[in-house]
Amino acid sequence: MTHDHDVELRPTARQTEAALNPPPGRTGGDLVIETLQGLGATTVFGLPGQHALGMFDALRRSSLTYVGLRVENNAGFAADAYGRITGEVAPLLLSTGPGALMSLAALQEAASASAPVLAIGSQIPTAGLGGGRHGYLHELRDQSASFRDIVKSTHTARTASQIPSAVAAAWQSALTAPHGPVWVEIPQDVLLAETLLPVVTAMDATPDDIVPRPELTALAAHLLATAERPAIIAGGGVVRSDASGKLRALAERIGAPVVTTFGGKGAFPWEHPLSLQSWLEDRHTTDFLEDADVLLVVGSGLGELSSNYHTFAPRGRVIQIEADAGKLESNHPGVGIHADARIALSALLETVAERPDPEAPERVRAVLARVRDRIDAQDRTLEQRVLAAVREALPDTSPSFWDMTILAYWAWSAFDARRPNTMHSAQGAGGLGYGFPAALGAAVADPGRPVLAVSGDGGAMYSIAELAMAKQYGLPVTWLIVDDGGYGILREYMTDTFGEATATELARPDFVALAESFGVPAVRSSTETLAEDLTKALAAPGPSVVVLPALLRMFAPTHV
Secondary structure, rough: OOOOOHHHHHOOOOHHHHOOOOOOOEHHHHHHOOOOHHHHHOOOEEOOOHHHHHHHHHHHEEEOOOEEEOOOOHHHHHHHHHHHHOOEEEEEEEEOOOOOOHHHHHHHHHHOOOOOOEEEEOOHHHHHHOOOOOOOOOOOOOEEEEEEEOOOEEEEEEHHHHHHHHHHHHHHHHHHHOOOEEEEEEEEEHOEEEEEOOOOOOOOOOOOOOOOOOHHHHHHHEEEEEEEOEEEEOOHHHHHHOOOOHHHHHHHHHHHOOEEEEHHHOOOOOOOOOOOOOOOHHHHHHHHHHHHHEEEEOOOOOOOHHHHOOOOOOOOEEEEEOOOHHHOOOOOOOOOEOOHHHHHHHHHHOOOOOOOOHHHHHHHHHHHHHHHHHHHHHOOOHHHOOOHHHHHOOOOOOOOEOOOHHHHHHHHHHOOOOOOOOOEEOOOOOOOHHHHHHHHHHHHHHOOEEEEEEEEEEHOOOOOHHHHHHHHHHHEEEEEEOOOOOOOHHHHHHHHHHOOOOOOOOOOOOHHHHHOOOOOOOOEOOOOHHHHHHHHHHHHOOEEEEEEOOOOOOOOOOOO
């Protein structure tokens, strides 16, 4: 008896010939690169190092596009953004020890934001593995242990024959919802050794869908259809699963107001009659959500920022749709549905009954009016004017990447992203230095549209070196640096808490002259000319810098 899969697995004459006579001069590094190509990769990010040279040498024998940054952490941020923008795996090639460890902060952000980054690092020679102290350059007792608490999975290939399977397994892990970073490491001697293994051909590492249990979606549909005051919190999972259209259809069917989290910006139209926008750090919004008798949370774990710093205490039934099983009911009990947001919302749309609520838009308007009144009473006209200038200058389809800076904190709540998957920040892990290198990664993903990066002067110093990379590759990234002479948000936190700030004031360079020394055009702007200066910079080809000297302040919180 002949089965279909027997026929599929039988090699052709050409495949047999290629397997028996592989091209000479190939190494373990070629197996890495061939596997990435076989899985569908087209672009890799990274930084070479001594132990990883076998991989980098193999790049010149491939069709992959290599994008090199100046610091491993920045390379990780660029790969993170590439993964967010494309939804595809972003390979990140690293060296051993210091080179690998420099990427950890970026991989933590990728893990928090569910960005599919495939980090492949070298290792010391095989003879040094196992924890012995042999004195190899870059030696660590257990390099994988440094990554294990950050990434979704770790994989080690100790022989050439293990490389394709290890890389493919990591690829599948990175793309399994929720997406995230993974780690593969390969010893130096394995990468350098000549191999007689056949050339790796097309590989399939497609992950399985995470499908909701039907009895749970049936219950959720019933609760939503019969609710008196339903509401929805839409998180980053809605954006990552490309489910914004289904979210809108569901909200309109049941008349449910929608709040988007900071990671879910753009998941729901900002000016929609049911849009409560993103004012999660406001007690008026928190009160409204607490009053919902049924609250649907999609693609969010309701963490610190999404719960008004854990002051949110829902009184009604909570339905939580989440692809990360570890986040299900981790903060609030309810009906936990382990599923991809898009698939679960599709299931709800097939079953939920229509529930018209003509009064819902008026309740939304009332909440937003109270929020505006609270902000207007704080004399924060300058901050709102600066944010409005950024919005005016940025094309609707252009992505923006925001560092941990006061203007970004405003943007989380007050910026209209206008499109799904266009506003990104480092609010997952909260590390400095994300904005500019991430914007460069997005420009690599789609060089046909300008990209905006936003940093403070403190965060900008983390990634100044990448001005050289931006110039080298001619990437269309405009970098807005808001210069307030220090770590502005920490200055506010310390002053509010202790009465004065310590270690927050910074000497900094002339950013305009520094950018121009890299061959990158730059301009010193003002609050009056910011919109015009950004518009010109974004319209020009290649990288540019706009420096805004301004002392911005945060709006008062409601959680303290």
